[in-house]
Amino acid sequence: MRIAISGNTYQHEMLEHIERLLLALAARGVQLVAERAFDSYLRQQLPGLPPMRQCELENGVDAQAIMSIGGDGTFLRTAQAVCSQDIPIMGVNSGHLGYLTTADVKDTALIVEALTGGTYRIEHRSMLELGCDSAQALPPLPYALNEISIVRQETSSMIDVTVDIDGQPLTHFKGDGLLVCTPTGSTAYNLSVGGPIMEPTTRCFALSPISPHALTMRPIVVRDDAVLDITTRSRAPLYQVSLDGQCTVLKSGTSVRIARAPHTTGVIQLQGTNFAHTLRHKLMWGKDNR
Amino acid sequence: MRIAISGNTYQHEMLEHIERLLLALAARGVQLVAERAFDSYLRQQLPGLPPMRQCELENGVDAQAIMSIGGDGTFLRTAQAVCSQDIPIMGVNSGHLGYLTTADVKDTALIVEALTGGTYRIEHRSMLELGCDSAQALPPLPYALNEISIVRQETSSMIDVTVDIDGQPLTHFKGDGLLVCTPTGSTAYNLSVGGPIMEPTTRCFALSPISPHALTMRPIVVRDDAVLDITTRSRAPLYQVSLDGQCTVLKSGTSVRIARAPHTTGVIQLQGTNFAHTLRHKLMWGKDNR
Amino acid sequence: MRIAISGNTYQHEMLEHIERLLLALAARGVQLVAERAFDSYLRQQLPGLPPMRQCELENGVDAQAIMSIGGDGTFLRTAQAVCSQDIPIMGVNSGHLGYLTTADVKDTALIVEALTGGTYRIEHRSMLELGCDSAQALPPLPYALNEISIVRQETSSMIDVTVDIDGQPLTHFKGDGLLVCTPTGSTAYNLSVGGPIMEPTTRCFALSPISPHALTMRPIVVRDDAVLDITTRSRAPLYQVSLDGQCTVLKSGTSVRIARAPHTTGVIQLQGTNFAHTLRHKLMWGKDNR
Amino acid sequence: MRIAISGNTYQHEMLEHIERLLLALAARGVQLVAERAFDSYLRQQLPGLPPMRQCELENGVDAQAIMSIGGDGTFLRTAQAVCSQDIPIMGVNSGHLGYLTTADVKDTALIVEALTGGTYRIEHRSMLELGCDSAQALPPLPYALNEISIVRQETSSMIDVTVDIDGQPLTHFKGDGLLVCTPTGSTAYNLSVGGPIMEPTTRCFALSPISPHALTMRPIVVRDDAVLDITTRSRAPLYQVSLDGQCTVLKSGTSVRIARAPHTTGVIQLQGTNFAHTLRHKLMWGKDNR
Structure with missing residues (x-):
């Protein structure tokens, strides 16, 4: 199985979590492909990273899924770059609250299980x-x-x-x-x-x-x-x-x-998340202190 | 051709226009059917009305179309009563501005031409x-x-x-x-x-x-x-x-x-009317005095 | 010092806290006056209450301050009843979140200190x-x-x-x-x-x-x-x-x-509370989960 | 009596009305002072203008009132420039609808009467x-x-x-x-x-x-x-x-x-205008087509 990785290059606070996540995926036999700029950024900081092939998202990504590591900005950029390629994207949050992300970069086990076990849902968004x-x-x-x-x-x-x-x-x-x-x-x-x-x-x-x-x-x-x-x-x-x-x-x-x-974007959603949940918990829609 | 008529019973200011409209339809050979209460109301005021069979809207209306004469309240009541019968409704306004009406009761020629000539569009509304x-x-x-x-x-x-x-x-x-x-x-x-x-x-x-x-x-x-x-x-x-x-x-x-x-309601729309036009002209959506 | 008490008559969950508060005030030598209906309600449930003179709020309240025990509804009713009498009101919350209340009925020491020590601020509200x-x-x-x-x-x-x-x-x-x-x-x-x-x-x-x-x-x-x-x-x-x-x-x-x-209503505010604090904490004005 | 004039320099469609207004004021013995740029602009287009002394608004305007000829942008710029000088400003509209203007440049007689007769109201705006x-x-x-x-x-x-x-x-x-x-x-x-x-x-x-x-x-x-x-x-x-x-x-x-x-700005209002009128007629506040 092959997973591509995209990410922004200002996430020094989350570097060790990113490393742990990538190592856990590699340990499960997942082949990793990373966008060039993100790979270079990570390698400067994390010498112990597993090997990853480099790619440019726009030029065609040879993978079953993409993991966007960052926030909504990273997700949107990734979706734009690959939207004609029909590859689903999992948003992995490594900063503030992300509305498009379905997991937190610290949730290593959850993410690895979902990606390797295919236990996720793809929502096709216009x-x-x-x-x-x-x-x-x-x-x-x-x-x-x-x-x-x-x-x-x-x-x-x-x-x-x-x-x-x-x-x-x-x-x-x-x-x-x-x-x-x-x-x-x-x-x-x-x-x-x-x-x-x-x-x-x-x-x-x-x-x-x-x-x-x-x-x-x-x-x-x-x-x-x-x-x-x-x-x-x-x-x-x-x-x-x-x-x-x-x-x-x-x-x-x-x-x-x-x-x-x-094209549509295939948004990977982990089990148990849905729109109403995101609205209530991330946007506080309908929240009331009484 | 048979047209059914529904209407509210407090439109004394428009009685002569209603009479003119019904006579014009009868003169073109249209057979008229009216809901009982509306027919009784009109006959008390207008002895010269053409003959109309009485009906109850809920019990099945034997007509190609219904003319709802009044405002939005009359249109809504008519739509509710006949919605399982698949008969389109033309809203004919006889009061203040109606958002669901497509013609004014004074537009005799326009209405008669549209109904007898079939020159209208039916919008199926959920x-x-x-x-x-x-x-x-x-x-x-x-x-x-x-x-x-x-x-x-x-x-x-x-x-x-x-x-x-x-x-x-x-x-x-x-x-x-x-x-x-x-x-x-x-x-x-x-x-x-x-x-x-x-x-x-x-x-x-x-x-x-x-x-x-x-x-x-x-x-x-x-x-x-x-x-x-x-x-x-x-x-x-x-x-x-x-x-x-x-x-x-x-x-x-x-x-x-x-x-x-x-069921849906078939809303009869005269040529030249559309949603954006109604929004702008009746609701003043986007209107600006500058 | 004399304090009048008003309250609603459906607060069985908070009865023991009300009793503790009234006893603590009496123990500090505060003379208590209670509106008749509230006094009767409390005495049915709480035989150990301190003695309280009964009054009707509308007929003139002989006290330096009024404690409104309940929620915003109780506060508003109290304010209306006494508004021509120039007595400040302290809102003591005994239910859900109250926007007009400044203390919780469980905060016995805080309330007793403020009332007996006069360490509060009165806001005159139109x-x-x-x-x-x-x-x-x-x-x-x-x-x-x-x-x-x-x-x-x-x-x-x-x-x-x-x-x-x-x-x-x-x-x-x-x-x-x-x-x-x-x-x-x-x-x-x-x-x-x-x-x-x-x-x-x-x-x-x-x-x-x-x-x-x-x-x-x-x-x-x-x-x-x-x-x-x-x-x-x-x-x-x-x-x-x-x-x-x-x-x-x-x-x-x-x-x-x-x-x-x-008339105005004198709203008693405890130290450290202000409008912006109430807006942010009770109404979540400007609250953001990020 | 001395009146100062400010204005923007892109109002060629209204030039003849501006000329008529200034000539009418001069004919009534009003001494005119104009901001330099506006005066130069007008003289290029209108050789028959009455004589006007030039001034810079910021440097002190020796006049009983200022006429701002243009729209709200001109009025705001004028108000900012002279706000410490305590001179009231009359907004004279020469373009699209102006919310701050009280008269139209075409209303020569109205403006001349109001300014020379002092039949206006000054609203001091914070x-x-x-x-x-x-x-x-x-x-x-x-x-x-x-x-x-x-x-x-x-x-x-x-x-x-x-x-x-x-x-x-x-x-x-x-x-x-x-x-x-x-x-x-x-x-x-x-x-x-x-x-x-x-x-x-x-x-x-x-x-x-x-x-x-x-x-x-x-x-x-x-x-x-x-x-x-x-x-x-x-x-x-x-x-x-x-x-x-x-x-x-x-x-x-x-x-x-x-x-x-x-400082405040003294806004000159002609008789018969008030805020509610402006709201309803210029902003269509509360306007309803029914």
Whole structure:
């Protein structure tokens, strides 16, 4: 069995736990593949690591599953990089609370048992794809598991956002921006801007205005096969489009298209975890001290 | 062609428009059937009405379509009464702004052309069904097109609501109540309690807490094939369950089940109307005076 | 020194703690006065209680302070009853979390020291007064420490609320009702309906619509010397006005006036408690699991 | 009588109305003073302008009143520049809807009568002052009539905001930022981020979190004599502080102090305008199409 490893490179507090986890997997006969930067980072700190082949996630990962070691940022980057490759990802948390992670890096036995025994569940989560006529403006993998957000580039003037849905006018407003999110992303930035929480298996996207300057503007939930054409105008020459927090800058007036991506992300969930549990325990949804 | 008519009995200001509409339909050879109470009401005021057979909506309506003349309340009552009969309903507005109506009672020509020419679109809208072990407590047609709401019977103490989804715990909170709505109902009472707007063809329901006493409680969107089991506890002996505003009283501690109804309502839409248009023009969604 | 005691009559789980507290106060030479119903309730359960004179709160309480033993409901009732008598109230919690209580009934030593040593702070909290031309409709003590709410009497139709401020039109909307709250009440029912949290010493009231059916309606904060005239219309013949949860029924069309009461409530606060602490620890304001 | 004029320099569509207004004032014997840049802009386009002395607003304006010709941005800039000089400002709108403007540039007669006849009301609006130990980081006039906002400099990571009030801990949260606004600013950016509307004469400020990533975070209203110490931490090296939309960049970790400014802005209001009218007509507060 082969497992690929991705991770961020600022986790010195968790290094010994990472080492213990990787050694335990190797001891069970698992072949390890690590993304190049993460492997180099670990080897500088941990001379006793088991051997791992290096890879670049974007170039094709030859493994049955990927372990993303870090937080939600690492998970999102990994999902974007491998989304066309149909490999499930297990989020292993090594920092603060992660909403996308299913285990803690300290839970060595739990993780090793689940991966080697296959005692996990894969949830197929929809993703978003960003399109644009001036294609050179886009990142090479224009996919997002959480959200695509359109925000003003400068803080002093609002942007003017027009949205068409399936070729028909949907809405038009002024504000800081607009966010389109998947159910997975509904508890991320969408929650911050007041958008609705969506159960991960709903076939929907939410469009949530970001700081709209009108009492009348509210988020809306649409079918996930809707095609959204969004035109942004501004006094400023540029505006930003972010895919899961990774920024691209476009010219004011440029339209983008947001639709469901052709790929999904397979999110590995350990037994006993589910969405409601995550909501209650990580986000304190409905928590009450009485 | 046969058209059935339903309506409320307090529309004296619109009587002459109703008469003109019914005469115009009769003149085009349409056979009219009217619900008994509405027919009696109209005949008292309008001696020149065309002949109409009387019917009770619940007992089976022999017609190709139903015209609901009134506002949203009339439309909802009609939808509930005929939902198992697979007859589309056209909402004809004769009062204040109706969100479910597609034409105004004064638009005689438009309505006659659409009905006799078949130049309309039918949108199949999902409905909710209410279940309860003590079935005698329920109304005979326990269906709702907009929403089922669970609210406290007395104003002085909060109720305690526990929700399971598909047999798993979802949430628990204290407040005035809980509302479960369809996409159709998302712009009705759900909008008042801060729930999300959902495009009518999304396959979702929203659960929106009503005045929850906790900062942590927020609405959630779930798949429309989810089964919700809801238990309500209270200091008071009773609580209320409303189907589209029609109240039933249950004992505190009684659980109810809310799920998608086996029927849909066929909502007749005239050409040129769509959801975004209704949102913008009737609800002023996104409207801005600048 | 004389301390008056008020309390609710369903606290059997805390009886021994109440007894210990009262005995400890008596042992320090404090003369105790208890409201009649509470005294009778306690004597039935606790034969070893110290002697206490009986009183009715409304008829004048001869004491330096009042101890309200129970939860927020008991505190509010006590505050209403004695608000014209200028006696500070200490909230002693004997149930679930109380937002107005400053000590727990189990904290015998803390409470005894504070009361006998005078080591506490009194916060003077503004109250609301309800006026109405048909004065017989009003309760004899038409004051509220938390809020006055105006709500529909029946669940099936919205009420129509018009508000004038200082004789000028302020707003008009349809919904379940309107709530006017003090800063003290801003974390009570006001919080449930989405109204703003106000620091207790701000000189403001908030007007918060309850489930308004319009995207455009939002709460507003006004000066606490504003005079509000509120007219409520409804299809139903009656509507409800509640003072801190105590209900009165008025005829639709009757106007009421809400203004700052001539009295304040002196809320006793133990050292080390303050508003931000209560917000964070009792309401979990700003709490984050990360 | 002497009137000073400020204005922005992109109002070619309104040039003839501006010319007519200035000529009408001159014809009534009003001496005009104009800020240098605006005067130069107008003279390039309008050779027939009356003579106007030039001035810089910051250096002292010798006039009984200032006319700010433009929108809210122009008004805010003018208020900041002259706030220590105790000269009232009339907002004359020459673009889209302005919330701070009391007249339209086309209303020549109305404006001339009001200014020359003194038939207006002056509302004294509180302002905010920004303080910082590294004073060289601040703009020379660190005042704001609407709001001071603290926002992240980069879009990809949240900032961590800690607030003390009068030397005591108030709150701590993660998000896009924090906004502190005056009652005047409560309908500006504060409204976009979900903060409470406050009547202009309330003695309060609102603290509104900007896109906080926690269900538990909500705006709070505090007394306007509170002193707020705000510390911002971030993965990024810098964060932004904006005074009425004018940006300054500070190092992460730098604390700022926000308190009521020693000056107020005198806002000239024409007869018949008031706050509720502005709310209803410009912001559509409470507007309902039914």
